[in-house]
Amino acid sequence: MPETTMRHGTVSRAENATPGKTQAAGSDCGTGDPCAVPELSQAVHDFLKALAGPGRQQIMLLFAHGAELSVGQVAERAGIGQSTASQQLALLRRGGIVTSRRDGKEVLYRGDRERVTRTLADLHTYLNFCC
Incomplete structure (x- = not known):
């Protein structure tokens, strides 16, 4: 998976995530599931x-x-x-x-x-x- 370095850590693009979203590595947003976070487009x-x-x-x-x-x-x-x-x-x-x-x-x-x-x-x- 390609990685994008962000200011506060590294996120990996999820294969099944919504376009324009990333999944924070090791983050579950308190739900136990990986957390999809928005990504700024070009x-x-x-x-x-x-x-x-x-x-x-x-x-x-x-x-x-x-x-x-x-x-x-x-x-x-x-x-x-x-x-x-x-x-x-x-x-x-x-x-x-x-x-x-x-x-x-x-x-x-x-x-x-x-x-x-x-x-x-x-x-x-x-x-x-x-x-």
């Missing part, structure tokens, strides 16, 4: 990384109320260079905070409310278990 990790940058937080606000913007518009409104805006938007897209679509030669970005909602629900489940 999507949640990417989401948290995207949220961590103050510049990205500022960019996120540009998409309030359903705004759809090009890289150039984001750069102009955020007061940053176009390549910086493009890099920041790529991290926001990878984190599931914005989505993009092509309109001719232009790529337009907008907030991805559905994906943010799903990711926050996963994070909520994890935090409810541990905290």
Whole structure:
């Protein structure tokens, strides 16, 4: 079984466990049976990384109320260079905070409310278990 090292110990992925869950080695959660604990998905990790940058937080606000913007518009409104805006938007897209679509030669970005909602629900489940 592959192992994942966590901050407070080692957990092993259970062969019959629910996807997105791990079984804590030697833990029974007081029931006598192995305890399935939630595991943060790569999507949640990417989401948290995207949220961590103050510049990205500022960019996120540009998409309030359903705004759809090009890289150039984001750069102009955020007061940053176009390549910086493009890099920041790529991290926001990878984190599931914005989505993009092509309109001719232009790529337009907008907030991805559905994906943010799903990711926050996963994070909520994890935090409810541990905290």
